[in-house]
Amino acid sequence: MGAFVADGYVPHVQEQLNSRFALGDALKEMIxxxxxxxLFSSPHTLRxxxxxxxxxxxxxxxxxxxxxxxYTLTKMKADVNDQPxxxxxxxxxxLSLKENLEGPRPLPVYFTWHPAEKPKGIVHVAIDQPxxxxxxxxxxxxxxxxxxxxxxxxxxxx
Amino acid sequence: xxxxxxxxxxxxxxxIERHGPTPRGVDWPNAASQYLRFVQLLxxxxxxxxxxxxxxxxxxxxxxxxxxxxxxxxxIAYRGIDISAAMIAAARERWGGLRDTEFIVGSRCGxxxxxxxASGAFNVRLGHPPADWELYVEAILADLNASSRIGFAVNxxxxxxxxxxxxxxxxxxxxxxVTFCRKELGCSVRVLRDYGLRxxxxxxxxxxxxxxxxxxxxxxxxxxxxx
Numbered sequence: 381m382g383a384f385v386a387d388g389y390v391p392h393v394q395e396q397l398n399s400r401f402a403l404g405d406a407l408k409e410m411i412x413x414x415x416x417x418x419l420f421s422s423p424h425t426l427r428x429x430x431x432x433x434x435x436x437x438x439x440x441x442x443x444x445x446x447x448x449x450x451y452t453l454t455k456m457k458a459d460v461n462d463q464p465x466x467x468x469x470x471x472x473x474x475l476s477l478k479e480n481l482e483g484p485r486p487l488p489v490y491f492t493w494h495p496a497e498k499p500k501g502i503v504h505v506a507i508d509q510p511x512x513x514x515x516x517x518x519x520x521x522x523x524x525x526x527x528x529x530x531x532x533x534x535x536x537x538x
Numbered sequence: 539x540x541x542x543x544x545x546x547x548x549x550x551x552x553x554i555e556r557h558g559p560t561p562r563g564v565d566w567p568n569a570a571s572q573y574l575r576f577v578q579l580l581x582x583x584x585x586x587x588x589x590x591x592x593x594x595x596x597x598x599x600x601x602x603x604x605x606x607x608x609x610x611x612x613x614i615a616y617r618g619i620d621i622s623a624a625m626i627a628a629a630r631e632r633w634g635g636l637r638d639t640e641f642i643v644g645s646r647c648g649x650x651x652x653x654x655x656a657s658g659a660f661n662v663r664l665g666h667p668p669a670d671w672e673l674y675v676e677a678i679l680a681d682l683n684a685s686s687r688i689g690f691a692v693n694x695x696x697x698x699x700x701x702x703x704x705x706x707x708x709x710x711x712x713x714x715x716v717t718f719c720r721k722e723l724g725c726s727v728r729v730l731r732d733y734g735l736r737x738x739x740x741x742x743x744x745x746x747x748x749x750x751x752x753x754x755x756x757x758x759x760x761x762x763x764x765x
Contacts (some may be wrong), residue, residue, distance in 0.1 A: 415734075416573075416574055432573075434562070
């Protein structure tokens with residue numbers, strides 16, 4: 381996300397995302413949001429869904445940058461459990477979240493990032509055990525990131 | 539009670555000042571959870587016929603946003619009531635000029651409507667002793683009852699499992715308030731829970747007045763004077 385969101389805010393957004401989809405009350409809440417509002421289904425986009433969930437960096441510029449980054453995912457490819465997907469990175473994330481939350485046994489979701497592939501990044505979706513200290517399965521969503529020429533977090537006007 | 543009301547007023551005036559007319563401005567974490575609460579509370583209303591609605595603790599009028607989204611065709615005469623003048627100013631700025639819509643500053647509904655709702659009005663107790671807070675809640679419930687022709691809906695946060703109650707917040711199991719509404723207000727109550735949030739919603743309906751007992755002899759009188 382480097383070019384879109386100041387480095388210091390990226391872990392903060394990741395923390396927001398992971399708390400929202402954490403096991404327990406948070407996940408139960410997300411299941412009901414999906415049931416009631418179809419949050420992760422068309423015509424919603426990741427931008428509109430995350431805006432409703434108030435997931436974004438705090439500063440206005442970084443917020444806009446984050447939403448722009450979400451849009452760039454529409455131009456990226458995706459794979460699911462190492463198999464190429466026909467959907468864009470953006471649409472694959474929406475679909476995977478939808479299927480997970482509407483499924484019989486919804487998993488907590490772990491969002492992370494990886495160095496962007498060349499020429500374009502690929503979104504990786506998998507069912508995985510992301511924590512070495514836990515044998516719990518997560519739906520893991522890894523988005524590509526690359527360093528960008530942006531001032532540090534807090535060095536800009538909010 | 540006056541001190542308590544003043545604290546509530548100052549608290550919410552502070553949140554709207556800090557966060558503006560957003561869910562955070564009324565102390566909700568995001569719009570989705572706010573809307574999910576409205577879904578439950580509005581189950582008290584029959585949207586097939588026009589009605590009057592009191593929105594107690596209306597904040598900046600987020601309910602209107604939700605009504606426009608989900609019940610765009612419904613005919614609703616809306617009154618928003620809030621103890622914080624700053625909230626009402628924000629609501630008027632946002633919704634001023636909307637037909638059949640008014641906002642008032644106060645701690646009572648001030649008019650009879652078909653329904654009333656209060657979302658999150660009882661959650662932040664600001665360190666006041668629970669017994670005092672419960673008197674405050676009872677007074678609001680009594681006012682909602684007196685000013686609702688058909689019924690009203692409110693929500694409460696449920697206690698955490700194995701955790702002490704935070705000094706700043708009020709949490710309660712449903713029983714305390716179901717009993718109050720049934721016994722003290724004489725209403726029928728339906729409890730909604732397990733809708734994804736650690737809370738419950740009460741749908742409280744006024745019981746229709748029972749028919750006056752017939753006077754002895756009235757049937758005889760009717761027989762004596764057939765139509």
